[in-house]
Amino acid sequence: xxxxxxWDIGNLAVGASLRRSIDVTADSGLPAGEALAAxxxxxxxxxxxxxxxxxxxxxxxxxxxxxxxxxxATPDPVLSxxxxxxxxxxxxxxxxxxxxxxxxxxxxxxxxxxxxxDAEPDALYGxxxxxxxxxxxxxxxxDTMAANTTQVITINAAVATGxxxxxxxxxxxxxxxxxxxxxxxxxxxxxxxx
Numbered sequence: 770x771x772x773x774x775x776w777d778i779g780n781l782a783v784g785a786s787l788r789r790s791i792d793v794t795a796d797s798g799l800p801a802g803e804a805l806a807a808x809x810x811x812x813x814x815x816x817x818x819x820x821x822x823x824x825x826x827x828x829x830x831x832x833x834x835x836x837x838x839x840x841x842a843t844p845d846p847v848l849s850x851x852x853x854x855x856x857x858x859x860x861x862x863x864x865x866x867x868x869x870x871x872x873x874x875x876x877x878x879x880x881x882x883x884x885x886x887d888a889e890p891d892a893l894y895g896x897x898x899x900x901x902x903x904x905x906x907x908x909x910x911x912d913t914m915a916a917n918t919t920q921v922i923t924i925n926a927a928v929a930t931g932x933x934x935x936x937x938x939x940x941x942x943x944x945x946x947x948x949x950x951x952x953x954x955x956x957x958x959x960x961x962x963x
Contacts, residue, residue, distance in 0.1 A: 774791055776789050783963070784962065784963050786846045786960070786962050788845075793807075795829060799829045800829065801829055801950075801951075802828065802829065802951065803828070803829040804826050804827075804828055804829075805826065805827050805828075805829065806824060806825070806826045807824065807825050807826075808822060808823070808824040808825075809822070809823050809824075810822050811935070821935050821937060823937045823939060823958045824956075825955075825956045825958070826954070826956070827954070827955075828951055828952075828953075828954065834862075834949060834951075834953065835861060835862055835863035835865070835867050835946075835948050835949065836859060836860065836861055836862070836867055836870065836914075836944055836946055836948075836949055836953060837859070837860045837862055837953075838857070838858070838859055838860075838872075838942065838944050838953045838955055839857070839858045840855065840856070840857050840858075840940070840942050840955050840957040841855070841856045841957075842854065842855050842856075842940070842957055842959045843856075845959045845960070846959060846960040846961060846962035847928055847938070847959055847960075847961060847962065848928065848961070848962060848963070849928060849929065849930055849931060849932035849933075849934075849936075849961050849963075850927075850928060850929070850930040850931075850932075851928045852925060852926070852927060852928065853880065853925075853926045853927075853928050853938070853959060854923065854924070854925050854926070855874075855922075855923065855924040855926065855940070855957070856921060856922075856923055857872060857874070857921070857922040857923075857924070857942060858919060858920075858921050858922075859872060859911060859914070859919065859920045859921075859922070859944060860918070860919045860920075861914040861915065861916060861917060861918050861919075862917070863916060863917075863948070864916050864917070865916055865948070866913050866914060866915050866916055867913070867914045867946045867947065867948045867949075868912075868913050868946065868947040868948065869912065869913075869945070869946055869947045870910075870911040870912065870913070870914050870920075870944065870945075870946040871908060871909065871910050871911065871944070871945050871946070872908070872909040872911065872922060872942065872943070872944050873906055873907070873908055873909075873942070873943040873944075873945075874892070874901075874906070874907045874908075874909070874922075874924065874940070874942055875904065875905075875906050875940070875941040875942075875943075876897075876901045876902060876903060876904065876905045876906070876907065876926075876940075877903070877938050877939055877940050878903040878904070878929075879928060879929045879932055879936065879938045879961075880902075880903075880926040880927065880928060880929070880938065880940070881900055881901060881902040881903075881926065881927050881929070882900070882901050882907075882924055882925060882926040882927060883899065883900055883901070884897045884899070884900075884901050884907055885899075887924060887925045887926065887927075888901075888907065888909075888922070888923070888924045888925075889922070889923045890909060890922065892907035892908060892909055893908055893909065893910050907924075909922050914946075928961070932961045933961065934961060934962060934963045935960060935961065936960070936961040937958050937959070937960055937961075938958070938959045938960075938961065939956055939957075939958050940956065940957045940958075940959075941954065941955070941956050942954075942955050942956075942957065943955075
């Protein structure tokens with residue numbers, strides 16, 4: 770009733786992890802362009818008032834977008850100084866080709882990767898230099914996507930050393946295309962474990 774969902778986890782063993790998810794449906798009367806924000810907070814006994822917080826924002830579109838985007842990262846959670854593999858899937862759901870499809874991957878401060886050796890396909894350009902690291906933007910030009918086709922981008926990133934357990938690695942991914950009225954923005958969140 771108050772727009773909040775709460776899980777009482779109980780005790781969590783050292784090194785253990787768990788995942789909780791919730792599916793929501795947007796109201797049918799929301800105007801196109803409306804930003805919907807969701808936030809999650811973690812608290813535990815002996816910690817601060819709020820021990821960790823993450824937020825994600827999605828934008829309402831008037832019609833089903835011709836392009837869809839999914840982002841997965843494995844393993845999730847990940848070890849500090851480990852490796853994190855992103856799989857970004859872009860699908861043209863329409864019966865027509867979609868032009869100038871571009872994916873922007875903004876590198877969080879906790880990650881780095883080589884644009885030409887750790888990414889498939891290679892990040893074509895951006896402000897990465899040889900190594901894509903904190904706040905760099907790796908760009909992938911998928912160009913024209915034929916009707917009902919899918920493109921997959923894989924990024925094998927190195928996780929920084931010395932990260933605190935519970936650190937959240939927040940990764941923004943954006944897709945633009947000629948036939949899209951708005952950009953598609955997603956944020957993927959991965960927690961660091963011991």
